Amino acid sequence: MSGLYPIKFKSIFLDKMWGGDRISTILNKDYGNLPNCGESWEISGVEGNISVVENGFLAGNNLQELIEIYMGDLVGDEIFKKFGEEFPLLIKFIDAQQDLSVQVHPNDKLSKKRHNAYGKTEMWYVLDSEDGSLINSGFEGEVEKDKYLKHTENGTLTDLLHFDKIAKGDVFFIPAGRVHAIGKGVLVAEIQQTSDVTYRIFDYNRKDDKGNLRELHTDLAVDAIDFSPVNEFKTKYSTVENKSSEIVSCNYFTTNILDFNTEIEKDYSQLNSFIIYINLDGDFEVEYEGGNVNVKKGETVLIPASLETFKLIPQTKEVKTLEVYIKS
Numbered sequence: 001m002s003g004l005y006p007i008k009f010k011s012i013f014l015d016k017m018w019g020g021d022r023i024s025t026i027l028n029k030d031y032g033n034l035p036n037c038g039e040s041w042e043i044s045g046v047e048g049n050i051s052v053v054e055n056g057f058l059a060g061n062n063l064q065e066l067i068e069i070y071m072g073d074l075v076g077d078e079i080f081k082k083f084g085e086e087f088p089l090l091i092k093f094i095d096a097q098q099d100l101s102v103q104v105h106p107n108d109k110l111s112k113k114r115h116n117a118y119g120k121t122e123m124w125y126v127l128d129s130e131d132g133s134l135i136n137s138g139f140e141g142e143v144e145k146d147k148y149l150k151h152t153e154n155g156t157l158t159d160l161l162h163f164d165k166i167a168k169g170d171v172f173f174i175p176a177g178r179v180h181a182i183g184k185g186v187l188v189a190e191i192q193q194t195s196d197v198t199y200r201i202f203d204y205n206r207k208d209d210k211g212n213l214r215e216l217h218t219d220l221a222v223d224a225i226d227f228s229p230v231n232e233f234k235t236k237y238s239t240v241e242n243k244s245s246e247i248v249s250c251n252y253f254t255t256n257i258l259d260f261n262t263e264i265e266k267d268y269s270q271l272n273s274f275i276i277y278i279n280l281d282g283d284f285e286v287e288y289e290g291g292n293v294n295v296k297k298g299e300t301v302l303i304p305a306s307l308e309t310f311k312l313i314p315q316t317k318e319v320k321t322l323e324v325y326i327k328s
Contacts (some may be wrong), residue, residue, distance in 0.1 A: 002073040003305040006286040006293040007058065007066075009051035012041035018158040020097030022187045026128055027093060027298030039094050042300035043276060045087030045194050045259075055293065063087050076305040078328045088118075088326065089253055091276060091300055092190045093127070100182045102136065102157060102202040103213070105195065106224040107176040114220075115197050119176040120317070122192035122233075123248045123255060125322060126170040127280060130185030134163040135170050137180050138230035143225060152218055157202045164234050169191040171235040173248050177226030189278050191324055195251050199224055244323050256323040260284075264312045271323040282319035287311040295321075 013023070015041035016038025021039045023029050030190040031037040043063070043124060044051045050061045058066065064085050072080040094100075105111075112118070124135070139148075140162040144280075151157045161179065164170075166186065169215045174180045179201065182188065199217035205317040208214055237247040237257070241263060244256040268275060279285075285292045286301060295301050303310065312319075 002070055002304070002306045003290075004070060004073060005290055006295075006307070006310075007055050007286065007302045007304070008055045008293070008295075008299060009302070011044055011310050012044060012049050013037050013038040014041065016174050017206075017257050018096055018098035018100055018184075020095045022095045026187060028296070029298055031049060036097070037095065039092050041090065041092045042278065043087070043089065043091040043302060046196050049114055054246075064190060068084050070306075073306040074274065074304045076264050076271075076326070076328070079113065079305075079326055080157045080163070080270055081273070082149075086194060088194055090133055091278060091323065091324070094124075094182060094188050094190055096182045096184055096185075096186045099204060101185045101200045101204075102161065102179055102181040103208075104179045104197070104201060104221050104224050105176050106197060110224055111176075111195065111197050117197055118193050118195045120193050120195040120197060121250060121252050122174045122190055123253075124172045124174070124182070124188040124190055125247075125255075125257075125280075126166050126168055126188055128187040129166050133166055133180070133185040134173055134183035135166050135186065136161045136163050136180050137174060137233045138162050139227070142229055144254060145222065148225070148227070149222070152201065155205075159233065162233055170231070171237060171247050173235050173250070175226070175250070176229070178291070179225060179277065189280065189322060191253055191255055191278075191322070201266070206287070233260060239262060249296045249327070252326070253324055254327055258312075258323050259318065260312065261314055261318050263314070265309070266312065267309050268325075269308040271308075271325060272305060272328055274305050276324040277301050277303070278322040278324065280320045280322065281326075282314065282316035282320045284315055284321070285313045287313055
């Protein structure tokens with residue numbers, strides 16, 4: 001036995017000019033004196049922002065140190081062989097009180113060539129939104145490179161974009177290469193590849209705190225954009241009470257949603273991956289052979305790959321959580 005247990009990490013709070021206060025008011029997190037908390041990184045292996053353990057005997061150690069010591073016992077043998085000491089996913093909450101810039105992320109091949117980094121495929125689960133809030137995912141209709149460049153030069157890029165009105169519970173899958181933007185009034189949980197490579201292509205002529213227009217990455221973005229038509233902008237899914245219901249599955253991660261009000265036994269002996277629970281509503285306990293760990297609303301917990309069986313026990317009438325892992 002490795003002695004590992006369900007691990008919680010200290011949140012990493014990022015001040016953003018477009019951030020708000022819902023990471024505190026809805027997710028119950030204390031981000032101190034930050035004026036605009038735009039992001040809370042829950043599990044991160046990104047250099048410079050590596051998560052630190054909050055609970056148990058490993059408290060104070062960071063995620064990279066854990067992988068170095070426990071290797072496949074923590075993340076799964078195949079995942080360790082592929083990624084080594086770099087944790088493959090970044091889990092965060094994003095609170096947009098203003099429109100976020102329109103962006104695109106390169107795929108693995110281009111990102112490796114340019115930045116010696118992984119690409120960035122991601123997904124969003126909408127936790128809260130104001131009336132009329134929008135999310136952009138892809139272009140409206142067919143858009144070719146020349147047309148895109150013309151509208152970029154004219155400052156009319158938003159005329160080409162597809163926007164969806166959104167509601168709590170909506171899901172968007174954003175593969176690398178797809179232009180996208182979170183609109184004002186939106187709070188999301190984000191699951192993504194471990195990458196911080198972003199190309200900003202439109203930013204509403206916003207200025208930074210020094211009065212300068214924020215940098216755009218127009219030239220870099222052109223070769224990163226996938227101009228293929230999008231068939232499904234918003235992800236359709238269904239749920240079954242007290243069962244894990246798949247909402248997104250790709251080469252980089254699988255995300256399920258789990259609504260439960262009774263004790264659930266989990267057996268992931270065939271998975272060979274860590275499991276992450278991002279708790280959206282209610283409280284629950286993870287009961288395992290060595291004890292139990294309480295997970296409150298807004299908290300995220302990492303179940304090591306070596307903990308193949310465990311129970312989820314609701315501590316409130318209803319619990320809603322996202323369940324994330326990597327299929328071999």
